[in-house]
Amino acid sequence: MSANPASEDGPIIVFDAMCVLCSANAAFVLRHDRAGRFRLASMQGEIGAALYRRFGIDPANPESLIVVEGERALQGSDAVLAIWAGLDRPWKALALFRIVPRWLRDPVYRWVARHRYRLFGQRSTCWIPTAQQARRIL
Template structure:
């Protein structure tokens, strides 16, 4: 278990179109503005990734710090989803064994650029979301 001082921070691949859509999905449903976001390509995101053993040059997972604990892969996605209003039902997915969940996660992560594409530069959030981005 790795402890990080900032809470409810989502680390994501800022050039990944799928990952950036995930951030917009979360931001649009997070009415309390609980979650903040940091692209792995930012100085803060790179530090965070390195602290958790994620290669910033070739990230194979997103991460979320929630309750002071870092979650990765399917645990990260389900932790975020289950804390969004109306999405608490996704907690039942934790009953699926983590190795099985992560097979699916890894398949999407490995092929995300090929399937969804890649930005030339890091995704830039709109002004309303800007205050929730840590760089």
């Protein structure tokens, strides 16, 4: 792996592996991205934490998952929409929510992100992918 893993093999989703919602989303992406477009990195891991820091986000207190592609990182609802757009059908259709203005989408996203542990729970250990999924985890 090079010094810049975001430059290889497609976008990287950086997520909170301690969050039940975030971990469920990671497993969902792996299941519905049959083309293998996305790779995943937890913010608790070395690569995920470095990517957060690179884009000015504290990995100990993130307010968003990010989707990193090359030198660009999408955050908030834009990141979620980018993930949906990259999934297989029928999930790809959810990207149509782009028609909802960001000023409406992002506050909802931020509220859920801020309250994710209270609403969905927190794992006592980081989410562990299956052996088949592990090749897409950084």
